[in-house]
Amino acid sequence: MATVGIIDYGMGNLHSIAKALRYVASDEQIEVSFDPDALARMDRLVLPGVGAIGHCMDELHRLELDAMLGEVLGQKPLMGVCLGIEALMAHSEESGGVDCLGAFPGNTVKFAEPDAQPDGTRRKIPHMGWNQVRQERHHPLWKDIAPDSWFYFVHSYHVVPDEARHIAGTTQYGVQFASVILRENTFAVQFHPEKSQSAGLQLLANFLEWNGQAY
């Protein structure tokens, strides 16, 4: 039986992502674990998380999960979610500047303080709610997901990959930012697929089926 490991390093609520993966799984076994050895043996991994990146990297290090990830990245399909996308970048300017896992060259930056809108309303930070994702390339992970589908976001920072070829989806919120990034068999999403109804469930199902290749 194929195994999927959800990496539990104490950053936020993993029940939702585990429930959603179990809902779409056909025969995959979904396990939540903080044990690097057990996780390293799984067929695919999910790196979730919410909160601040400084604490996130400290915890990944304390639990020796950063070293495990360093070894397995590129060896098996991995999906980063929300804080997970930020952790996969080389660097983040959050928490006073933090070096991250480095799977993607680039940085994480805060949304710029919004200028006053012409109608006097303000653009809120965090970017919270449903927004659309433009698919920037044709890929098996987008199978059966309509162009510009809606996904649920909650975040105040966004990633800026150095290389445009790593951007698989973009979203508009004051700026057009990378909401999905992809490099070989590592991919990551800024939104919460586990909270994004049918489009999100389809993306999770696609991840479980994905052999880690592009077309």
Place this chain on the structure above:
Amino acid sequence: MSLAKRIIPCLDIDKGRVVKGVKFLEIQDAGDPVEIARRYDQQGADELVFLDITASNEDRGTLMEVVEKVAGEVFIPLTVGGGVRSLPDVRRLLSAGADKVSINTAAISNPEFVAEAAYRYGSQCIVVALDVKNAARKDEEPRYEIFTHGGRKSTGIEAIGWAQKLVELGAGEVLLTSMDRDGTKSGFDIKLTRAVSDAVAVPVIASGGVGDLDDLYNGLVDGRADAVLAASIFHFGTYTIQQAKNYLADRGVVVRDATIR
């Protein structure tokens, strides 16, 4: 492409059933929460809010069961509130499958609790629910005050400054209920909604008073709310979520098109 305004049905839960009363009177049974949650999800609700109005502690377990069951089959954000007073309360609800926890009375009596909960679980999952009434006389400028106990007890706290304070302490969202309007079907208190929405950087959910679809429009556009909460108009089948979204979309409001494939 831009961020959608959210439509959020609210399910008041008492002893495991969805109920709806008018100004806390004439409580009517509106059905089974899991069934109703499923229906709203299929109609394209953007989130669901569950408020536990059960008076006694022994019945709180039924809410956990409801949340757990809904979270296993409805994959949109779930906010749960009612009687949340401690970190273990927050943890229990998140473990049951809530994505956000709404803090009401405890945010008034002990604002530090909001800071602790946000620090421990992240601002994104801490919603503060403010029940607000206009305490001014008719001929005066509105003076918005925080009330507790279903709008019966004044705290004397000025609402807009308090909302800002709770956001500074870490609240990630404000659920703003006008107790003057709640259950009246006469529309949101637009002045109040707009004042709070303009005063805080985080999203504001307008609540209290929805009677028709135009009220939703006014709350989002004139009130500048990021989301609107409603109960009766959806529970009793006056409108579906899809009808509400079509109405808003026709008038230029960005909503999520949630056609189920």
